[in-house]
Amino acid sequence: MNSKGLSNDETSIRFSVKTLSKATHSYKIKPPLIKKSRIGRESWAINFAVGCTHGCRFCYVDAIHKKHPRRGLEGLVKRPWGDYFAIPSNIIEAIVRTPWHRWRNKLVYMSTTHDPYLPQLYRISRIIVERALRAGIKLYIMTRSQLVLRDIDILKRYRENVRVGVSIATSSETLSRIIEPRVPSPSKRLQVLRELKNHGIKTEALLAPILPPNKYRPDVYRDLVKLAEKLSEIGVDKVHGESLHPRGKNMEYLAKALGESISVRGWDYRAEAIFYRVMNEYGLRGEWYAERY
Numbered sequence: 507m508n509s510k511g512l513s514n515d516e517t518s519i520r521f522s523v524k525t526l527s528k529a530t531h532s533y534k535i536k537p538p539l540i541k542k543s544r545i546g547r548e549s550w551a552i553n554f555a556v557g558c559t560h561g562c563r564f565c566y567v568d569a570i571h572k573k574h575p576r577r578g579l580e581g582l583v584k585r586p587w588g589d590y591f592a593i594p595s596n597i598i599e600a601i602v603r604t605p606w607h608r609w610r611n612k613l614v615y616m617s618t619t620h621d622p623y624l625p626q627l628y629r630i631s632r633i634i635v636e637r638a639l640r641a642g643i644k645l646y647i648m649t650r651s652q653l654v655l656r657d658i659d660i661l662k663r664y665r666e667n668v669r670v671g672v673s674i675a676t677s678s679e680t681l682s683r684i685i686e687p688r689v690p691s692p693s694k695r696l697q698v699l700r701e702l703k704n705h706g707i708k709t710e711a712l713l714a715p716i717l718p719p720n721k722y723r724p725d726v727y728r729d730l731v732k733l734a735e736k737l738s739e740i741g742v743d744k745v746h747g748e749s750l751h752p753r754g755k756n757m758e759y760l761a762k763a764l765g766e767s768i769s770v771r772g773w774d775y776r777a778e779a780i781f782y783r784v785m786n787e788y789g790l791r792g793e794w795y796a797e798r799y
């Protein structure tokens with residue numbers, strides 16, 4: 507540790523962040539790194555990037571950045587979703603100045619507006635995960651990336667306090683390539699769940715978003731059955747389901763990618779019914795995040 511409380515690794519990351527933020531766009535983040543989350547009452551979130559290079563076509567986050575742009579990034583976030591990305595130039599200082607122990611025993615999501623395991627963020631995320639868990643925070647990591655497996659040593663050490671939710675939208679490799687082309691295939695993400703589970707880490711599958719029937723995956727029930735077969739074999743602790751929600755331009759992006767428009771009218775109810783039917787058939791503990799429209 508040096509006089510600023512940084513380890514050698516953290517100091518080297520500080521310099522690579524400076525290089526990275528010159529190559530992308532940078533902004534300053536105000537500590538603490540943990541902010542109030544809108545996911546649930548009394549919950550918190552760690553979000554430290556603007557944009558997500560995974561650029562999933564259905565993503566809800568673009569609408570948030572376009573509606574509430576961070577100062578200095580107003581021009582940047584006008585670009586299409588997946589084409590903009592910025593990280594705070596002072597991220598390491600923000601980590602050091604966050605009084606992590608203040609959130610001891612509190613549920614903190616990481617992250618709700620970007621994947622924390624983007625290749626550009628992986629080294630920063632490792633530091634954050636370790637600091638949060640060392641402070642006794644109950645950390646819920648959400649990702650579509652395989653890079654989370656690189657932190658398995660830390661996750662195992664603090665397994666009492668950590669849960670990893672892996673998002674999977676469909677079992678169809680074809681549909682996945684179309685709607686989330688930059689993330690690992692569904693089978694690779696199932697493998698991430700399996701490996702985490704094999705190491706005794708609490709895992710949750712986030713089946714999100716479940717799209718209405720379309721030409722690439724007409725039978726939603728069959729799709730969920732294929733996922734449920736694997737999930738019950740892996741022994742995931744819980745499964746969350748969520749239908750597609752229109753946000754900003756995501757329906758436009760999806761229609762372009764799919765080559766057809768899809769309607770979500772009444773879909774939340776229908777998708778929920780299919781979800782619980784499949785969960786019951788496979789003895790999985792399921793919870794549906796409803797949003798009626």
Ligand code: SF4
Pocket residue numbers: 558559560561562564565566567618619620621650
């Ligand atoms: S990984 Fe998550 S945050 Fe990133 S683009 Fe996909 S849905 Fe959005």
